[in-house]
Amino acid sequence: MRRTPHPPHHPLPRTTAWRALTLTAAVCVLSSCTWGGGDDGKSTRPPSAPRGLTVQAGSATTVHVMWNSTTDGSDVSGYEIYRGAAKVKDVPADQHMVDITGLKPSATYAFSVRARDADGNLSPDSKKLTVTTPAAAKADREAPSRPRTLRAEAEGRRAATLAWGGSKDNRSVASYEIYQGTSKIHSVGGGTTDTLITGLRPGTTYTFTVKARDAADNFSAASPAVRVTTAAGKDSGRATAPADFRARTHKGDDGAYYIDLTWQPPHTGGAVTEYQIHLDGKSATSLVFGGNTPQDKAKHSFYVSRKSGETHRVKLRAKLPDGTWGSYSPERAVTTP
Numbered sequence: 001m002r003r004t005p006h007p008p009h010h011p012l013p014r015t016t017a018w019r020a021l022t023l024t025a026a027v028c029v030l031s032s033c034t035w036g037g038g039d040d041g042k043s044t045r046p047p048s049a050p051r052g053l054t055v056q057a058g059s060a061t062t063v064h065v066m067w068n069s070t071t072d073g074s075d076v077s078g079y080e081i082y083r084g085a086a087k088v089k090d091v092p093a094d095q096h097m098v099d100i101t102g103l104k105p106s107a108t109y110a111f112s113v114r115a116r117d118a119d120g121n122l123s124p125d126s127k128k129l130t131v132t133t134p135a136a137a138k139a140d141r142e143a144p145s146r147p148r149t150l151r152a153e154a155e156g157r158r159a160a161t162l163a164w165g166g167s168k169d170n171r172s173v174a175s176y177e178i179y180q181g182t183s184k185i186h187s188v189g190g191g192t193t194d195t196l197i198t199g200l201r202p203g204t205t206y207t208f209t210v211k212a213r214d215a216a217d218n219f220s221a222a223s224p225a226v227r228v229t230t231a232a233g234k235d236s237g238r239a240t241a242p243a244d245f246r247a248r249t250h251k252g253d254d255g256a257y258y259i260d261l262t263w264q265p266p267h268t269g270g271a272v273t274e275y276q277i278h279l280d281g282k283s284a285t286s287l288v289f290g291g292n293t294p295q296d297k298a299k300h301s302f303y304v305s306r307k308s309g310e311t312h313r314v315k316l317r318a319k320l321p322d323g324t325w326g327s328y329s330p331e332r333a334v335t336t337p
Helices: 012-030
Strands: 054-056 063-066 074-083 086-092 097-100 107-118 131-132 149-156 159-165 171-180 185-190 194-198 204-213 226-229 243-251 256-266 276-281 282-288 298-305 312-320 331-337
Touching: 054 171, 054 185, 063 107, 063 185, 063 276, 074 097, 107 204, 131 331, 149 204, 149 226, 159 204, 243 312, 243 331, 256 312, 276 298
Parallel strands: none
Antiparallel strands: 054 063, 063 097, 074 086, 074 107, 107 131, 149 159, 159 194, 171 185, 171 204, 204 226, 243 256, 256 298, 276 282, 276 312, 312 331
């Protein structure tokens, strides 16, 4: 552990301290500052800079950017991702990774991240990291070989270590993409064959696979799947169901009947972009939010029938950032007017 040395503390003489206090008060009067912050109810202290930034080229035209959440107590509402001085992406506060696409092959880019609070205050820049995309592979249609012998071991309640046998490619492997179910949750460089997956839930069983990717965006077949269970804890992730779930029906201008849903997204430590809606005991549809995902309240309306007096049962669940499905909401019964 690295410790930061502190200079010795010498208290001011009483007279000096009184003069310093008087001078500070005078400065505050001249500059119209107020004790304890402004009186407009807004925060004047920006969030701290995000830490733990990593950037990794995924192919000749993509880069994967990850960082740790800001945990200094600030009311962070989102993160801004910068390429050089230009902002290229906005993500909500519970998202800590993003793929930047449309880049040029054999080009060097510098990325940084800033946190933004609910009042619009921006943090200082995170550490700035550079990455060089691989050269473009012309007419390369040959995918890398399948990663071999994937192994996994739980690291406490919220992390797991993965390791696998490397893939081979006619050019070179640019990156390895890690999946939980069908969801990509991480990416590492082509020269790396192990990684630590964080942000998992306690007492939960996960199934992971790995795919190799080359500079031409050819993907290998998935590795053999591996299962691992994180250690249990009292915060074992049971509260993953959408909250305050409500359903009602209305008759549209077209004469058909629709079911209107509202709910609060579960607080899971990451962005929830996909939901599965069950109607009358069967999977009815998948709902995917693009762009800004709802944070405090979500809503959706869908067609159900053209008959009045019908009763339907509906519930939904969220696909969590770790790639697993959360618990179902309570089931609601609604009747078309």
